Amino acid sequence: MEVTAVTGILDTTLALIFTWVGYKTTRILWKYTPYSYPNARIMAMEARLFSEQKFNELAESKTLNNFVINLEDSDYRDYLANLPSYDAESIDRALDKALAGIYSLMFKILPKRVNPFFRLLLQEWDVRNIASAVKAKIRGEPAVNYITDLGTMPQKVKAIADSKSMEEILVILEGTEYEEIYQKLLLGEIGVDEFETQLYKMHYSKLLEYAESRKDEEKVILKEFVRLRIDKLNILTILRAKAHGLKAELIKPSLIPGGTLNRKTIDTLLNVEDLGMALAELDSTKYGEIIRNVREEAERDLSVLDRELERYIRQRLRELTRFYPLSVAVPLNFLLQKEAEVKKLKAIAKLIEDGIPPERIKEIVGELT
Numbered sequence: 001m002e003v004t005a006v007t008g009i010l011d012t013t014l015a016l017i018f019t020w021v022g023y024k025t026t027r028i029l030w031k032y033t034p035y036s037y038p039n040a041r042i043m044a045m046e047a048r049l050f051s052e053q054k055f056n057e058l059a060e061s062k063t064l065n066n067f068v069i070n071l072e073d074s075d076y077r078d079y080l081a082n083l084p085s086y087d088a089e090s091i092d093r094a095l096d097k098a099l100a101g102i103y104s105l106m107f108k109i110l111p112k113r114v115n116p117f118f119r120l121l122l123q124e125w126d127v128r129n130i131a132s133a134v135k136a137k138i139r140g141e142p143a144v145n146y147i148t149d150l151g152t153m154p155q156k157v158k159a160i161a162d163s164k165s166m167e168e169i170l171v172i173l174e175g176t177e178y179e180e181i182y183q184k185l186l187l188g189e190i191g192v193d194e195f196e197t198q199l200y201k202m203h204y205s206k207l208l209e210y211a212e213s214r215k216d217e218e219k220v221i222l223k224e225f226v227r228l229r230i231d232k233l234n235i236l237t238i239l240r241a242k243a244h245g246l247k248a249e250l251i252k253p254s255l256i257p258g259g260t261l262n263r264k265t266i267d268t269l270l271n272v273e274d275l276g277m278a279l280a281e282l283d284s285t286k287y288g289e290i291i292r293n294v295r296e297e298a299e300r301d302l303s304v305l306d307r308e309l310e311r312y313i314r315q316r317l318r319e320l321t322r323f324y325p326l327s328v329a330v331p332l333n334f335l336l337q338k339e340a341e342v343k344k345l346k347a348i349a350k351l352i353e354d355g356i357p358p359e360r361i362k363e364i365v366g367e368l369t
Contacts (some may be wrong), residue, residue, distance in 0.1 A: 034111035035326040041109060042334045048075060050341055052366075058348050059361040064091065067352055088346075088353040095342050096149040097347075102338050103150075106331050114218055114328050120207055121335075125151035127203050130178055133160045134169065134185070138192055177202065182334040197254045204230055208258045221320055221329045226318060230259035232309040234266070235287065239302055242275045261285060262350070275299060287312070307368065315338065344368050 046056065050058075061067040064086040071080060076101035079098040106118040125148060143161035151157060153189045159172045168185055173179045177201065185195040211222035234255050240253040248270035255266065265285060272278050276299060284292045291298070292309045298305040314336045320329035344365050351361045 010149075014101065014114055035328075035330070038106075038111075039108040042331055045075075046334050046337065049203055050074075055344055055365055056362050057350070058345070059351075059365060060358045061348075061352055062358065064088070066347060067091070067349055071345075077314055087263060088350045091349045092346050095345055096202075099338060099342050100150050102335065106335065110328070114214065117207070117210055117328070118331070118335075119152065120203075120210060122150070122152050123206075126153050126157065126178075127199045128163050129157040129183075130160065130173075131148070131156065131199055133191055134182070136193065137161060137162075137166065137169070139162070141209050185225060186244055194253065196229060197256075198234070201256050205260060217324045217327050217329075221324060221327060224320065225313075225317065227260045228313045230256050231261055231287070231342075232306075232313065234259050234261065235270075235282065235309065236302060236306060237258045238266075239268050239275055239278055239305070242278045243302065245274070275368075310340070340368070 051109055059072055060068060068080050068083070068086055068091070070272055071077060076095065076098050079094045079101075080091065083094060088280055100122070103118055104120045107115045110118065129147045129151055133143040136143040136146045143163075144158075147157050147161050153176070156176070160169050162170065163169050166186060170179070170182055173182050180201070181190075181195060181198045184190045184198075185192065190198065208223070210227050211219060213219075214222055235352055237254050240369045241254075249269075251270055265281070268281050269278050272281055279291055279295055279298060282288060287309070291305070291310055294304050294308055312331070315328060317333040317336055320327075321333045323329075347368060348361060351364060356364075
């Protein structure tokens with residue numbers, strides 16, 4: 001073979017190698033570099049999350065004035081600074097605004113290819129607020145007591161709460177994605193429970209659709225997160241229904257598609273006789289260990305299982321952050337921890353207002369971990 005031919009082959013081979021290396025390098029930079037800054041910032045915020053000792057100190061506050069003072073060196077200071085009065089409801093709303101600020105920050109600092117997911121997550125509060133306000137209106141109760149300052153449409157939600165008639169709510173929802181579902185409720189085509197279910201089905205369908213549109217580990221992480229949350233909702237829906245003796249045909253329409261539990265497991269759960277048997281059937285799923293640890297308590301109070309499922313989801317996200325340290329798992333993990341922290345702070349404020357002794361507050365809040 002002539003020297004020129006050999007040289008040409010070598011040049012071509014080297015060019016292919018450098019092209020491949022360049023492609024791989026670009027691909028790695030595209031995947032991981034955009035997460036470097038936001039995840040470093042998030043980890044700094046994570047270091048400021050409250051310890052058990054801090055919660056115990058807050059439980060010792062005795063008055064809500066002291067409770068707010070004890071939060072002056074925290075990220076909640078600005079949200080609590082100008083409260084008109086120190087009562088649990090005002091503090092609750094201030095903490096909601098602080099949590100909304102975290103969602104907004106995630107949307108601002110995360111890569112554009114994934115930050116819309118956090119806006120979609122925030123929309124779940126729209127769904128909760130609309131469903132809660134409408135149900136309160138139907139019961140003739142003050143809807144304002146059932147809404148929060150979280151979500152993407154707080155002004156519309158407040159308008160719904162203040163509305164004078166069910167027809168007025170339709171006008172408020174005009175042009176939103178919720179208009180058609182509410183119109184069905186207004187026309188009597190669906191009941192209030194189905195109205196709420198359809199809102200959640202639409203919401204989780206959007207989350208899953210977005211997760212499916214991502215690539216590589218972003219797709220894996222987002223799908224896992226959404227499907228676990230769907231599992232939690234479906235499990236609790238079935239168990240609450242079984243606790244009230246409802247039959248499968250009445251429960252099935254309330255379930256949200258897309259979770260990790262297979263159809264056979266769901267069908268079995270739907271057709272068992274009672275709550276105890278449903279809990280026993282879950283023993284063979286990945287949630288079995290959770291169920292076994294709290295089964296006796298859960299048969300008396302399903303809120304125990306609610307907390308354990310939340311804990312499981314947080315644990316799973318922590319595992320994903322270790323496996324994918326430069327990924328969307330990090331902000332999701334932090335967001336779940338922040339939500340848990342806010343929940344504890346709200347509980348402490350309410351318990352202080354109710355005059356519960358500090359030692360009992362510590363016990364109650366400890367159970368929320």
